[in-house]
Amino acid sequence: MSYGTSFNYETILICLVAEVLNLLTTFIFYQVLKIPLFFDTIFIVAVVFYLGFVPAICVSIGYSLINSFMWICKTGFFDPFIPMYGLCGILIVFSTWLFAKNKSDFRISVSITLLYLFLIALTSSMCSIISGGLIDYFHYKYYEVTDMMNPIKNFSEGFIIQHYPPIVSYILAQIPVSFLDRLIATFTGFGIYRSFDFFMKRR
Structure with a gap:
């Protein structure tokens, strides 16, 4: 069972470019346009x-470390829960790879490809919902979290107001945001891969 490409200059360059584009995408859609989704795994x-x-794990961990460093620069203090969200990224990479490693299956037909992408979005969103909800529970319990730091804050507060247990509220609040985010990231990420793969084969 192969876990990825051996590292060479091209692989390292692609990973670095993906890291920069990931940060740029998050900044544009989340910070500038204020869209309440994460947009942090498209290029992953x-x-x-x-x-x-x-390579994808390296990009995911790299994003988590850079994001934690940027948070320190912005606020002036270290929040230990920020890098913990990197676990969501790792689980997303693993759940995506479980399907993506069999690339030949994606060439069978368009309908099979769409089915696989939907399964990836569903599986990775379940991982993100559970892990993100548990981290949120402890994060909100011990730290004051700003509204724009996490797009599901308002959703979780809505469930708490309705007297749901806090830990259940944080997990349920992840569902609409995480599933839509995973759907967009999975289909967009696959589209970027196919476009780049086509370009590289024509070189």
């Missing part, structure tokens, strides 16, 4: 399809 998904498990 593309790397999973193009390079495999290990």
Whole structure:
């Protein structure tokens, strides 16, 4: 069972570019346009399809570390829960790779490809919902979290107002945001992979 491409200059360059584009995408859609979705795994998904498990894990962990550093620069203090969200990224990479490693299955037909992408979105969103909800529970319990730091804050507060247990509220609040985010990231990431793969084959 292969876990990814051996590291060479091209692989490292692609990972670095994916990291920069991931940060740029998050900044534009989340910080500038204020869209309440994460948009932080589109290019990670593309790397999973193009390079495999290990390079994608490196990009995911790299994003988590950079995001934690940027948070320290912005606020002036270290929030230990920020890097913990990197676990969501790792689980997303793994659940995506479980399907993406069999690339030949995606060439059978368009309908099979769409089915696989939907299954990836569903599986990765379940991982993100549970892990993100549990992290949110402890994060909100011990730290004051700003509204724009996490797009599901308002959803979780809505469930708490309706007297749902806090831990259940944080998990349920993840469902609409995480599923839509995973759906967009999975299909967009696959589209980027196919476009880049087509371009590289024509070189």
